[in-house]
Amino acid sequence: MRKLTGHNKSMSQDQTKKEALFNEVKGSLFEYLMARRLSQLAGNELKFLESLDKNYLNVLSQQDRMVRQFYPEMLTFLTQVSHDSANELVKFLGEVPHTPQLRGKFGTVNEADLMLESTKGIIPLSLKLNKKNSFVNTKSGGIKSFFVNYFSFIKPEIQQDFNRMVDQEFTRMSYELHALNDMEFNGDYANWVRSGKSELPGELSTEERGVLKSFYARIAVEMHRILLEAQTSHPTQFSASLPALMGFSTPEILQLVYFHDFKTQGHGSVSIHSYAEVQKWLKAATLLPFNQTSSVEMNLGDWALQIRVKPMNKFTTTAIKINCSVKFKQFEVS
DNA sequence: TCCCGCGTTCTCTCTACTGT
DNA sequence: ACAGTAGAGAGAACGCGGGA
Numbered sequence: 003m004r005k006l007t008g009h010n011k012s013m014s015q016d017q018t019k020k021e022a023l024f025n026e027v028k029g030s031l032f033e034y035l036m037a038r039r040l041s042q043l044a045g046n047e048l049k050f051l052e053s054l055d056k057n058y059l060n061v062l063s064q065q066d067r068m069v070r071q072f073y074p075e076m077l078t079f080l081t082q083v084s085h086d087s088a089n090e091l092v093k094f095l096g097e098v099p100h101t102p103q104l105r106g107k108f109g110t111v112n113e114a115d116l117m118l119e120s121t122k123g124i125i126p127l128s129l130k131l132n133k134k135n136s137f138v139n140t141k142s143g144g145i146k147s148f149f150v151n152y153f154s155f156i157k158p159e160i161q162q163d164f165n166r167m168v169d170q171e172f173t174r175m176s177y178e179l180h181a182l183n184d185m186e187f188n189g190d191y192a193n194w195v196r197s198g199k200s201e202l203p204g205e206l207s208t209e210e211r212g213v214l215k216s217f218y219a220r221i222a223v224e225m226h227r228i229l230l231e232a233q234t235s236h237p238t239q240f241s242a243s244l245p246a247l248m249g250f251s252t253p254e255i256l257q258l259v260y261f262h263d264f265k266t267q268g269h270g271s272v273s274i275h276s277y278a279e280v281q282k283w284l285k286a287a288t289l290l291p292f293n294q295t296s297s298v299e300m301n302l303g304d305w306a307l308q309i310r311v312k313p314m315n316k317f318t319t320t321a322i323k324i325n326c327s328v329k330f331k332q333f334e335v336s
Numbered sequence: 337t338c339c340c341g342c343g344t345t346c347t348c349t350c351t352a353c354t355g356t
Numbered sequence: 357a358c359a360g361t362a363g364a365g366a367g368a369a370c371g372c373g374g375g376a
Contacts, residue, residue, distance in 0.1 A: 029346070132347085137363080144343045203366070215365095295364075308363085314342075315367055321342050329362095 028076070031069065032131050032260075033115045034062060035084035037102040040118070043088060044098045053103070083131065083260050090272040091127075091258060095120055128249060130259040137308060137327035138259055140249035145221070145311070145322040149228065152247055155239040156232050164228065168221060172320045175217035179210055191318040201316040218296035218311045221322070225309065226298045230289055241284040244300075245277060247326045248307055253277040273330060280305060304330055 041050035054062075069076050092098050099118035116127040132138055143151055145168060149161045173187075180187040185194065191201065200206070203214060233240040249257050259273045283303035290299040297310035310325040 130346090139346060142344055142346090147343080211365095297364080310364080312365070313367095314344095319341070323343070325345095 028080070028131060029129075031062075031066070031077075031080050032083060033129055035080055036087055036129060037116055039084045039088040040091070040099060040102045040116075043092060044100050044102075046101065050102060053101075087129075087258055087260050087272050090274060091256075094256075094274045095125075097121060099125065124254070126252065126255045128255055128257045130257070132259055132261050137306075137329045138249070138257075139325065139327045141247050141326040143324050143326075145324050148225075148324045153229075153232055153240070153243045155236050155243075156228070160228060164224060167224060168322065169320055171217055171220050175213055178213045182210060182213065194318065201318040203313055203317045206317075214317055215296065218322075221311050222296050222298055225311070225324075226289065229298060229309075233287075233289065237285075241287055244284060244287060244302070244307065245280050247309070248280055248302075248305070248328045250277045250280055253281075275330060 038047065038050060041047045066077075097120055099120045101119050103117040115129045118125040118127055130138055141152075146165050147161070149156045149164065150158060176191075177187045180194065183194075183197075183199070185197065187193075195201065203211070206214060229240075245251070245253075249255075255277060257273075257275045259275075261271050261273065280302065283305060286301075286303055288301045290301060296312065297308050299309070300307040306329045308325075308327050308329075310327070312323055312325050314321050314323050
């Protein structure tokens with residue numbers, strides 16, 4: 003770990019706090035600015051603004067004030083991002099969509115951030131703001147319902163067995179961690195916490211970290227086995243389950259990703275993907291051999307899908323999440 | 337009713353690898 | 357030897373539902 007002087011340390015903590023705060027508002031401001039820009043292009047901005055929920059406007063104006071005061075550059079950045087994104091979207095659709103509707107925090111639980119109307123019907127639009135070259139986070143589900151939720155053809159008993167295995171392995175990992183510290187594991191982490199040990203994975207020693215990682219790997223290898231078996235026995239249903247993991251829960255959805263690149267200070271690039279692009283590779287989906295990590299990877303032509311086991315903040319609970327992310331291998335040249 | 341555990345979403349940081 | 361990057365890991369925030 004990098005050594006920091008007292009002064010630098012407090013600076014970096016402040017910076018981290020600031021970043022965390024603004025990350026929170028970044029997404030919702032992007033959604034709003036994008037919808038507003040689209041309504042401008044369609045010539046119905048006033049109607050759009052009137053359609054906004056009072057609660058939403060309250061939250062938004064608070065966020066706006068905060069950003070203007072503490073991080074004014076972000077507003078110009080996000081305005082640029084939404085203008086570029088809107089232009090690319092219009093180019094992609096070949097028309098200006100009408101009546102953008104925000105479905106943010108107060109809308110339905112769906113991956114679509116915006117609902118648009120076009121001559122081809124209603125288009126749900128999912129917006130992402132991502133660092134260039136990184137995987138795009140699509141879904142993250144709880145481990146204890148992952149197969150049931152995303153691969154509904156997999157028998158519930160398989161999920162149940164898997165859950166038992168997760169609990170067992172969690173207990174084993176807990177014994178190992180306690181043994182490493184000459185402590186006794188009594189079914190919970192009360193002793194652990196009382197002795198001042200951290201519950202965050204990032205604060206474990208190298209050896210402890212190793213124990214935790216092999217726990218994740220044991221889960222990942224079992225997931226790999228279940229998925230391979232599912233693909234072999236039910237190839238069609240297996241393929242049909244993949245788009246939802248990749249951010250396409252419905253065939254109509256469009257996924258717009260703005261990739262930013264702070265280093266070169268240049269404009270980012272906009273990628274727009276549809277269900278059809280993913281669909282054409284579904285039959286060719288291949289599970290890569292297990293690689294002794296905490297993730298299972300799949301190849302789908304131009305796409306890579308990564309299914310990763312990760313803790314939910316604290317590792318001292320059996321609650322683990324499964325993180326899905328995708329990458330489109332060819333970047334657009336602009 | 338209020339807390340806590342679980343699930344969800346999003347984006348950050350760190351590091352090991354790789355090509356020059 | 358070193359810089360750039362891909363991928364692994366970290367973690368904040370919040371909704372929801374069930375149990376104390």
